[in-house]
Amino acid sequence: MPDPNGFLRYDRRLPARRPVPVRISDWREVYPPAGEELVREQATRCMDCGIPFCHDGCPLGNRIPDWNDLVRTGNWDAAVESLHATNNFPEFTGRLCPAPCEAACVLGLGGQQPVTIKQVEVEIANAAVARDGLRPRPASAPTGRSVAVVGSGPAGLAAAQQLARAGHTVTVYERDDAIGGLLRYGIPDFKLEKQHVDRRVAQLTAEGVRFRAGVEVGVDVTAAQLRAEHDAVLLACGALQGRDTPGT
Template identity: 60%
Template sequence: MGKVTGFLEFGRSERPYRPIGERVRHWQEFVVPLGDEATRKQAARCMDCGIPFCHNGCPVNNQIPDWNDLVYRDDWREALVNLHSTNNFPEFTGRICPAPCEEACVLNINDDPVTIKTIECAIVDKGFEEGWVLPQPAAARTAKRVAVVGSGPAGMAAAQQLARAGHDVVLMEKEDRIGGLLRYGIPDFKMEKHLIDQRMEQMAAEGVTFRTGAHVGVNVDVEELLAAHDAVVLAGGAEAPRDLAGTPGRDLDGIHFAMDFLPQQNRINAGDPAPADRIDATGRKLVVIGGGDTGSDCIGTSTRQGAERIVQLEIFDEPEENPDLSLVWPYWPRRLRISSSQKEGSEQRYEIETMAFLGDAAGRVRALAPRRG
């Protein structure tokens, strides 16, 4: 817990964003940290709950009241130790996690939960700034060899923990850089990629070997992989997109999957040349099918590329902005959530099902046939 009366003395205060007109002109993160003192006040709001439901709300079971209390008492380094005891990479989750812990916070009964995600991000960012995030190599080696296939957050965490246990670990990635969807699926304006690189430096010092361009089952023989290692961890991501197969006009030019679009821009931001078949939204009118986070990432990316107009279609009905939390707390409520990318300039349409795509004589998509409800 933080201060006993903190939730009565201090209101909820979230990290502000850079102005829209400024942030859409670049690809960097635009969330502005609160600063140490303001973050300590937010940590002070953590109540002396009989049952801290945030524990169950957090998928990795972070000990949230413990590190909130440590931040409130200005013991940031111990807060970092506690945070790392359950989460290998809080700099990732502190930026891109949807924060179900906050929905489970007891204060959310009043719709003003503790800013847990903000505090988490502040702890780990301060840890890197102060030089507290150090390699933790194993005290003894086991001589066991382990291959981890897939270098997204799950693969990276598995590789780090196995290396710290003393095993010889190789982290394998089919792409040309480590990070999986963190690297090529999450836009830079939500999570800059130097965060992955600095963790890789720590992991390399702990004994993890990185092997990119290694596509198991394609250019890496499965039997040889098994024979060369005592264990193999499969941590591949879910990359198969949901298609609208069978929808008339689906084969028209100009219809793309998000994971064909987003990685291209991340690669360009990383210094790679633009591909000949680049998907570019500059000056175009777009429809984004899907109302979730991936759709939002496509909106933010298209806005920064210079799209003329963006309309997002959601198949579900528009949820309430302020649902009755007494009916759903401490579980994840269905509420209207407007993302930062949506606020940058897009139109939302609800209860829309795409029945057909319509094209021109050249075979390029020009419109779609919707059905409402």
């Protein structure tokens, strides 16, 4: 049972940004990790609404009220499991997502400040790293099938992880010289330090995913070769060319 008065007892609060004189001396993330007391306080503001619009606002369908209440009660291990049930890489989304879930939060719709869902999410992800170091979860038995994934951005990595955990042999092809796609080359360190990407690549490698960086599909290897060598090919190469929107 959630705390029905949590949003009345606690105001919305976020951790203070690192001081500007400190931030300009490096490229590290702007926000430091939040303390457990602050995170549990903010999670307590979630009312576990009868109709939680945050579910609809989240493109992943994250179980937001569930893991908010698990954090409120200090059940971090269960919160980690609940969050990873719908999100392979919450440490990415918790730092980068524009948080449409917060815009959909019933508290905000009712004239209050919405729950700091994004901050709670990233702190659950931090807890996962601190508690088990993102333990690899290899498949119990191979299927004998192989899949080529073209592109090592967030979509390619998530697909590779799910396929590998299902028992398939997965090879990820990346044209750049390091794995990560947009996460590595399109997002500055002050929003996403690359240790988070490296940690997930190490986890996927331990789960059996093979990575081939510096290989451009269509140049170094043809689509016909991929079709011949694998049972399936997944294209996760992203939008490589920008486009303008029509003026109004």
